[in-house]
Amino acid sequence: MRRPSYSLEVFPANTPAASRKFWQSITVFKQLQPAFYSVTANPANQIDGSVKTIANQIRETTGVEAAAHMVLSNHSPEILSRIAQSYWNAGIKHVVALRGDEPSVYLGKKRYAKELVDILLRTAPFDISVAGYPEKHPQARTLDRDIDNLKSKVDAGAKRIITQFFFDPDVFLKFRDKARKRGINTQIIPGLLPIVNFGKLTKFAKKCGANVPTFLLRMFSDGDELDHRLLAMNVLSHQITKLTLHGVRHIHFYTLNDTLLISQVCRWLEIAF
Numbered sequence: 001m002r003r004p005s006y007s008l009e010v011f012p013a014n015t016p017a018a019s020r021k022f023w024q025s026i027t028v029f030k031q032l033q034p035a036f037y038s039v040t041a042n043p044a045n046q047i048d049g050s051v052k053t054i055a056n057q058i059r060e061t062t063g064v065e066a067a068a069h070m071v072l073s074n075h076s077p078e079i080l081s082r083i084a085q086s087y088w089n090a091g092i093k094h095v096v097a098l099r100g101d102e103p104s105v106y107l108g109k110k111r112y113a114k115e116l117v118d119i120l121l122r123t124a125p126f127d128i129s130v131a132g133y134p135e136k137h138p139q140a141r142t143l144d145r146d147i148d149n150l151k152s153k154v155d156a157g158a159k160r161i162i163t164q165f166f167f168d169p170d171v172f173l174k175f176r177d178k179a180r181k182r183g184i185n186t187q188i189i190p191g192l193l194p195i196v197n198f199g200k201l202t203k204f205a206k207k208c209g210a211n212v213p214t215f216l217l218r219m220f221s222d223g224d225e226l227d228h229r230l231l232a233m234n235v236l237s238h239q240i241t242k243l244t245l246h247g248v249r250h251i252h253f254y255t256l257n258d259t260l261l262i263s264q265v266c267r268w269l270e271i272a273f
Contacts, residue, residue, distance in 0.1 A: 022257055029062070038066070049086065067129065072097075094129070113153055114149070138207070143178070166190070166211070167211070189252045237268060
């Protein structure tokens, strides 16, 4: 097996204490040498420029590209164009283009991330990543319809797909097969969420439409913190091993700014592959 490369998603802090912890995490992540970082955004922090600033600070601190997220939300096309231009002028060339949480409407019309891809590429020749949902987007009627929407984003100019997290590697592999049959030939990157806090994870999974297997519910229902950390590492290493055996060459980790498990799994990648 060839060792996969990986990228790390980080979450900007909103308090002084959290900010200190955030930059401490970046110091640790710097030693891991990821292919790139991605910095999450919401309608407010992309307007005030803080996501742009943090992405540039990460790049300057680590020497590694930091992609800035951008959400469609309910911003007008003119505002989105201005945000995009500010990203480009600041040296941010890679954008993760997302619709954003509901309500994502403008002038009474429901919006889709393809519109944001169009706006970005009318502004500048961005390198654009978009989201994919192996278990379908929570608001999509069927997975097939969701894949049709995904293809529209790729056809509009997205260069790669980063998926929502999942726990069963077969779910991703079946999704990838469906996407290929639909004519989506761009890179599809699996997104993996290390299990740091199982209670929070189950709530997040429900919101995102990600299935939590019964065996995980049973195994995390008892035991102490150390047991759970060992189990989390085993789950993550199993996912990576199976995905790599089936041709995956890059993995995106949703870090939640937690360094312990990410550092361990990246060290394992260095040694085991």
